[in-house]
Amino acid sequence: MKVKIMHEIKGRIRFHVTQKRMSYEQADILQYYFSMGKNITHVNVQNRTGDVTVCYQGDREEVIKMIKTFSYENVEVPKIFLENSGRELNEKYKEKLINKVVLRYSSKLFIPYPIRAAISVVKSTKYIKHGIQTLLKGKIEVPVLDATAITVSMLRGDMETAGSVMFLLGIGEILEEWTHKKSVDDLARSMSLNIDKVWLVGSDGKEVLVDSNQIKAGDKVVVHMGNIIPFDGTVTDGDAMVNQASMTGESLPVQKEKDSSVYAGTVVEEGELTICVKEVSGSGRFDKIVSMIEESEKLKSQVEGKAEHLADRLVPYTLLGTGITWLITRNVTRALSVLMVDFSCALKLAMPISVLSAIREASIYNITVKGGKYLEAIAEADSIVFDKTGTLTKAQPTVVDVISFNGQSQDELLKIAACLEEHFPHSMAKAVVDAAAKKGLEHEEEHTKVEYIVAHGISTFYNGRKTIIGSSHFVFEDEKCVVPKGMEEKFDNLPLQCSHLYLAIENELAGVICIEDPLRDEAEAVINSLKKAGLSKVVMMTGDSERTASVIAKRVGVDEYYSEVLPEDKAKFVEKEKSLGRKVIMIGDGVNDSPALSAADVGIAISDGAQIAREIADVTIGADSLYEIVTLKAISNGLMKKIHKNYKDIAIFNTGLIVLGVAGIIQPTLAALLHNTSTLLISLRSMQNLLDD
Structure with missing residues (x-):
């Protein structure tokens, strides 16, 4: 090149x-x-x-x-990048906009008035037809008002005004369509699959971790609990409950067994599946997501809905005002000034553009928002609940020590732990797998089917011996494991500053993996910023011990904290807060956070966490920094301020135009031009980035 x-x-x-x-x-x-x-x-x-x-x-x-x-x-x-880059879409709408403006003003210069008038008559049929169809449905809404304004202008012989109204309506339609399509496509792209590795069933029947781009149609892949199904296919083995909300909107998981069809992007909530891959292209899922978003009410925030309903409700009053003005003044020109100026166009155009532009702006900061109503909820929220591990603490915890209790070497114990943990999506599990990889410890699949107990641990048979790994509660209380005789003092002196994973073989403690879970540098500053932004209650919830939780809570400055909680405890807390009339944001990264993410008014998932958490969440933070939560709050607050400012500006400006028109100070043509220009300017202002204001 x-x-x-x-x-x-x-x-x-x-x-x-x-x-x-x-x-x-x-x-x-x-x-x-x-x-x-x-x-x-x-x-x-x-x-x-x-x-x-x-x-x-x-x-x-x-x-x-x-x-x-x-x-x-x-x-x-990647094929998905080329198919869905959005570049062609942007160029297409830029050309549409430029062509419309150039055509409008060049025609005024070079085309004789009679021909322009005839063109206006032809163009008007679209608006008049739409207005009549709306009336036939028994509705008096915005299309009726547009059709009336254009028709009255043409009947008076004022073809320039009719043409101007249609031109500005056309510009508004292009801007609305462009912003909507771009925002939806940006959202769909960020929701599209991004799975690097999958478990391929080899010719010998063993699972092998391979790059997803190596998979071909006909290959068999295994999807463990908590993971996203990477390809469309048919179940050949296993039984699982699959969350299909991202594709079908179903709120409850669906059972999948042998010969069932499964779809890329759905999530295995319970169980495990072996799938024969039908299609490896990601474009099908992208198209399905676009369709889902466009048809879903999720994109509609309450303020958008109110704006649309208000716009339609104002139409009869505008028509009534036109009639009253004519009855009082007997002046068609003054009556037409009222007809040319209405509040509905600006309301119906500017509000959706504001919301979709905010979603687009959030995507610039690697924040995926799955609908306008979530931005509104974030702006109104007064409580925020943080999970600790992988959220307030860094998403990459590190193994700092392996303490043996059964005479096996540190490397042997770490190898066994990694063999079990590599199948499941959690930051602590990833720390174990990474530590084994750094030491070059190769671990063969020497275990039977691995069972994952949410928020507790993993159970299997390794080389014929029952092997479990997990929390203290799971290992010692649920599984009734014991510390080897003579090792009690060693157990009591485990390092307090670390989180612990307990590995037991045949109901006896074999080793303890000490994991350093450092606090994020920005955690305290982020919590202070969120309080200043309007969140009155900041809570931390964790499955860790009271000792660890109290230290972290004090350092970051939360208002309340809860330790040794189970997934259902987090969800119950969220529901309790909501029952007290509070709007709740939940932030988490693990499988065990999923119930609480679903229960909250807004669930926010950290992208490095479990795939099921990202899929269930309403918002996903893509950057490895909690500052993006502050950014999201600022965008949400800015959106509400912009919408309220739009309401105020639309009301003041258009009321002023109506008063000037009725008083005979300005002509209908000028009133229509000023009204449509103001609508266009407010819409363009609504497309601006909120954080640049």
Whole structure:
């Protein structure tokens, strides 16, 4: 690829690709290639001009090397990225908007008035037909008002006013459609699957962890409890309860057994399935998600619904005001001024655009919001509940020690633990697996079917011996395991600063894995910021011991904390708070947080956590920082402020236009122009980023 560097400052290079025309696909390949660079912070590719802007940190030569070695043919881009980049959609609507404006003003310059008038008559049929259809349904809503304004203008011979009204209505339609499609596509892309590894059943019947892009139609994969089903397929073995809410909207899990069909993106809540893969492409799921979002009321916040209903309810009053003005003044011009100015257009257009733009803005910060009503709930929330592990503490806990109680070596105990833990999605399990990998400990599948007990631990038979790993409660109280004789003092002196995973073999403690679960650096500052943003009650809930929980709670500054809680305890607490009239946000990352995430007014999942938590949650935080929660709260609060400001501005400006029109100070044509221009400006303002205001 031949390029020419056009401009350069420290940390930023803009270069031009010397080729005749850059296709959308080539622009997406360039975007993907540079965004994958380790020190690249931002990439912007303009396919029209062939210009590429790259912002980076660190060594300039690394960027130059990337430019020199780039070739379209040598870059492997995920199919889902190319199919759903959104670049073509944006270009399409930009062209639509530019063409409409250019056509409007060039026609006024070059097309004679009689021809323009005839064109206006033809265009008006669409609006008049829509208005009549609305009336025939027994409704007096916005289409009726639009049709009446256009019809009255044409009957008076004022074709310029009729044309202006239709032009501005058309601009509004393009902006609304563009913003809606882009917001829905952005949301759907962020909800699309991003599964790197899957368990493939090998020819010898053993499970092998492989890259998901190696899977072909006809392969068999195993999906364990708490994991997302990665592909459409048919169950060949196993029995499980599958949560299909993301695809079908069903609130209750559905039982799946042999010969049942399963769908990519659904989640195994209980049990385990072996699936024969039917389709490996992700585009089908993307299309299904788009359809689900577009048809779902989830996108509608209460303020959106109120705006739409208010807009329609105001139409009869606008028509009544037109009639009264004519009866009093007997002046058609003054009456038409009322008809040309209504509140409904701005209300119905600006509010949905505000909400969808806020969802789009959240996605810039790697925050996926699954509907406008959740932004509204976050703005109104007064209580927030944090899980501790992987949420207030770092998502990458680390194994710092393995203490043997049965004479086996540390490495042997860690290998057994990793063999069990690798099947299940939790930050503590990941710490064990990572520690074994760092030591180069290869662990064969030497166990029978692994059973995962939510919030407790794992049970199986390893080399014919019953082996369990999990919490103190699970190992010593539920499973009645004991500490080996003579090891009591060693057990009593376990390091207090660590979290502990207990490994027992044949009902006797074999080893304790000590895991450092460091507090996130930003945790205290985030909680203080959330309190300042309007959250009056901050709670921490954890399955950890009272000792560990009290230390963390004091450091971060929560109002209340609860230790040694089970998943159902978290959900019950959320329900209790809601029954007291409080709006509750729940933040978690594990399988055991799922009931509470579902129960809360807004469930927020940390993206590094369990897949089921991300799927059930209403919001997913993609960045590895709790500051994004503060950002989300700021966006939600800003959205409500913007909506209330829009209400106020629409009411004041349009009331003023009506008064001026009835008084005869301004003509209907000017009133219509000012009204539609204000609607357009408010809609454009609604598309602006809230955090830039």
